[in-house]
Amino acid sequence: MLKMNEVSKIYRTDLIETHALSNVNLSIDEGEFIAVTGPSGSGKTTFLNIAGLLERFERGDYYLDGENVANLNDKKLSQLRNEKIGFIFQGFNLISDLSLYDNVEVPLIFRGIKASERKKRIEEALELVGLASRMKHYPAQLSGGQQQRVAIARALAGKPRFLLADEPTGNLDSLMARQVMDLLQEVNQAGTTLIMVTHDNELARRAGRNIQILDGELTDITKSQLTDLAV
Amino acid sequence: MAIKHILSLILKQKSIALLIILQIAITVMIVSNTAFISYATLQNWLIPSKLEERQILNVTTRVFDTSTDVPALIEKDIQAIEKVPGVIAASYAGRELVLNSLGPGWTIFKDTQPETDYRVFGYFGLDEKGADVLGLELVEGRKFYASEYIKGDETTKNAGVMMISEELAKSLFGDSSALGQSVYISRQRIAHQVIGVYKGKMLGEGATYSQQPYHSGIVPEVIWGNRQRVNYLVRVEAGVSERVLEDVETALYHTDGRMVDRVEFVGRAKKRLWDGRSTFALTMAGISLIACVVTALGIVALVSFSVSLRKKDHGILRALGASKGQVMWSLIKENTILVFIGLVLGFGLSILLYYFLMHNVRVQSVVEIPLLVGVAIFTWLVSTLAVYVPAKEAAKVSPAQVTKSS
Numbered sequence: 001m002l003k004m005n006e007v008s009k010i011y012r013t014d015l016i017e018t019h020a021l022s023n024v025n026l027s028i029d030e031g032e033f034i035a036v037t038g039p040s041g042s043g044k045t046t047f048l049n050i051a052g053l054l055e056r057f058e059r060g061d062y063y064l065d066g067e068n069v070a071n072l073n074d075k076k077l078s079q080l081r082n083e084k085i086g087f088i089f090q091g092f093n094l095i096s097d098l099s100l101y102d103n104v105e106v107p108l109i110f111r112g113i114k115a116s117e118r119k120k121r122i123e124e125a126l127e128l129v130g131l132a133s134r135m136k137h138y139p140a141q142l143s144g145g146q147q148q149r150v151a152i153a154r155a156l157a158g159k160p161r162f163l164l165a166d167e168p169t170g171n172l173d174s175l176m177a178r179q180v181m182d183l184l185q186e187v188n189q190a191g192t193t194l195i196m197v198t199h200d201n202e203l204a205r206r207a208g209r210n211i212q213i214l215d216g217e218l219t220d221i222t223k224s225q226l227t228d229l230a231v
Numbered sequence: 232m233a234i235k236h237i238l239s240l241i242l243k244q245k246s247i248a249l250l251i252i253l254q255i256a257i258t259v260m261i262v263s264n265t266a267f268i269s270y271a272t273l274q275n276w277l278i279p280s281k282l283e284e285r286q287i288l289n290v291t292t293r294v295f296d297t298s299t300d301v302p303a304l305i306e307k308d309i310q311a312i313e314k315v316p317g318v319i320a321a322s323y324a325g326r327e328l329v330l331n332s333l334g335p336g337w338t339i340f341k342d343t344q345p346e347t348d349y350r351v352f353g354y355f356g357l358d359e360k361g362a363d364v365l366g367l368e369l370v371e372g373r374k375f376y377a378s379e380y381i382k383g384d385e386t387t388k389n390a391g392v393m394m395i396s397e398e399l400a401k402s403l404f405g406d407s408s409a410l411g412q413s414v415y416i417s418r419q420r421i422a423h424q425v426i427g428v429y430k431g432k433m434l435g436e437g438a439t440y441s442q443q444p445y446h447s448g449i450v451p452e453v454i455w456g457n458r459q460r461v462n463y464l465v466r467v468e469a470g471v472s473e474r475v476l477e478d479v480e481t482a483l484y485h486t487d488g489r490m491v492d493r494v495e496f497v498g499r500a501k502k503r504l505w506d507g508r509s510t511f512a513l514t515m516a517g518i519s520l521i522a523c524v525v526t527a528l529g530i531v532a533l534v535s536f537s538v539s540l541r542k543k544d545h546g547i548l549r550a551l552g553a554s555k556g557q558v559m560w561s562l563i564k565e566n567t568i569l570v571f572i573g574l575v576l577g578f579g580l581s582i583l584l585y586y587f588l589m590h591n592v593r594v595q596s597v598v599e600i601p602l603l604v605g606v607a608i609f610t611w612l613v614s615t616l617a618v619y620v621p622a623k624e625a626a627k628v629s630p631a632q633v634t635k636s637s
Binding site for chain 1: 232235236239240544548549550552553556557631634
């Protein structure tokens with residue numbers, strides 16, 4: 001379903017080259033829940049951005065549902081991102097000037113989904129995250145946890161194959177974090193592949209599979225290694 | 232994004248939206264009115280004079296010796312001109328054809344009531360041969376009797392009779408006959424009786440400028456008063472060469488105390504007049520261009536500012552699957568909504584300015600719907616071009632960079 005062969009990402013300036021990811025090899029099956037851990041600056045977010053088609057990479061091949069995305073143009077990458085991937089960011093990244101309903105609707109419009117179908121999906125998604133009654137509210141009227149739930153609803157409304165979460169509970173208190181994590185786990189159990197970047201070992205333990213990134217190199221680890229290696 | 236989302240974003244940035252709308256509205260007001268004025272001006276270019284422009288000459292001379300016997304000079308000049316090969320007849324003309332501009336008193340009334348509407352018109356004093364030289368064609372009434380002509384330097388005299396153009400007659404009297412009717416010239420309401428109605432000709436610029444090109448009148452007067460100008464109209468044979476101009480000038484040249492200013496075909500005089508008009512229209516187009524450039528720069532600045540404020544939103548849209556083209560298109564749609572509102576406001580302001588100019592400034596202008604449509608399309612194109620650069624920048628926002636920040 002998701003396969004990376006020797007994927008490398010290098011950031012260049014006039015003076016230095018930084019190898020953010022080095023020869024990453026990875027295969028993820030449908031329905032997996034993967035937690036990606038590693039110290040700050042190790043390349044976790046770069047990995048997630050490449051997996052989510054937000055950034056290009058220099059070398060290697062990346063197959064998403066069997067399609068090599070290495071040489072696709074912006075339009076095709078955007079389309080794949082819109083149809084197959086849902087994002088959940090640490091900072092929520094909702095559009096503050098749009099209502100919750102509109103925030104969830106925007107990616108569906110880019111996909112060309114009809115209005116009646118959009119309405120059904122938005123209502124279902126907001127219902128799932130427990131915010132159906134507040135769909136006309138604006139993000140600023142919600143707590144951080146509620147905003148993250150809206151972001152999850154926005155991701156789920158598109159019925160993505162992959163859900164990519166970058167520190168989804170990083171800005172939340174422990175209660176909110178638990179609620180959001182429970183929700184993500186429910187979504188995963190319903191069949192959506194979940195790849196989550198986190199600093200939190202407790203959260204990482206909830207994943208079915210753990211991956212560690214150190215200095216741009218990616219390795220599978222066990223849960224017991226998680227405790228020893230995490231920073 | 233859907234229109235409702237774009238409207239939401241516009242409403243959240245009211246100040247920028249309002250500035251863009253105002254800029255569009257003011258531009259539309261300026262460009263529409265310069266277009267109206269240019270169009271009306273150039274339209275006059277196309278009005279046929281209905282004069283035989285290659286068979287009538289304008290001759291203008293200036294008498295600078297105050298002791299000159301003007302009646303004798305006129306008689307001598309006409310004889311000299313008529314001896315030139317190719318010349319059929321020559322006539323004294325009080326004013327120049329085509330080029331003559333109107334004075335403030337060039338108005339005609341059909342009665343002496345204070346509130347009566349007036350018509351702007353051009354009127355010309357001609358001698359006995361004048362009607363034939365001009366090729367006037369009567370549709371009603373008669374030409375002047377020999378006894379009706381008055382000549383001399385006494386400017387307070389008037390003949391009391393006149394011929395008027397068919398269009399002026401209809402404008403003053405509708406379907407009733409103008410023959411025998413009294414008309415009153417200038418604010419002094421100098422009475423004249425209409426004795427003939429002729430098919431309209433474009434005689435003077437002033438009437439044309441007032442968009443009444445065929446409103447004219449002719450009086451049987453050869454009154455030079457204390458003016459230095461002594462002008463002639465000359466009818467020449469069809470197909471005559473331009474040499475006739477030189478020959479006429481030579482015939483008038485050897486007279487002491489007088490100089491010949493110009494001998495030219497009426498067609499040439501008309502062209503010179505219209506050349507001036509086209510320069511005016513070009514100036515108007517230049518003003519429009521400046522207004523458009525200022526607006527375009529303003530839109531670039533405002534949209535760039537707006538884009539910088541919404542950089543994160545554009546990155547989020549990209550992360551959610553919007554292609555660069557879709558981000559650009561959403562900004563162009565947003566701009567189109569603002570342009571549309573600006574156009575509606577601008578058209579209202581255009582009409583107000585049009586009425587202001589028509590009532591307060593002596594300017595020829597005409598509201599033309601196709602011109603408004605053209606201005607609308609042009610304004611949209613200019614503003615879309617102006618939005619293109621900042622929209623392209625917005626589409627370049629890296630979603631990975633923008634979404635990284637918390």
